[in-house]
Amino acid sequence: MFKSFDGFTDDYGRITAWPSDKRTQHQMAILDHLTGLFESGRIYSPGEVSTMLRDHADESLEATLLTELTEGDYLTSDERGYWRADSRPTGANTPTREE
Template sequence: MTNPLEDIKGFFNEKGQLKSWPAKRSRKLVAVEFLAGKFEEGRTYSEKEVNAILDEWHTFNDSALLRRELFENKWLDRTLDGREYWKK
């Protein structure tokens, strides 16, 4: 079985950070799953903490896009006001 990250290896820099966001939906899903792996289950994060983690793992300066993708793809859930996040 192939490693799904192989399909998006061109989107990473030498430090293992996403350097751009894939256009293809299938590749986006792999990237979102990669980012979701950076969060612990059973822990609640503030929006600021989520942004800090995401900023460690991407270089294109769009943590809002990544937060939204994690939420919309059901990797993270959040309070209605968006102040707290947790891994599903």
């Protein structure tokens, strides 16, 4: 079970701070919350990801959150965009694996 991240949000529920590395459970709670905002199987453009992160977090955290989401394997990306790592995109926009 993840810890709450209420101490890292403002009155509107927007994330305003990134927890220290000693608070990994709080970090995971934030990343899990943000991942839940992305639809499974859908590709998001970099602009859509930026907008989503800015809607739910302080703009100063956008780069940190995107890095944490991708390096933590919550989101995956290629030249076409980003998608939830737990579900490959479907349909005509499905990225192909280059081997």
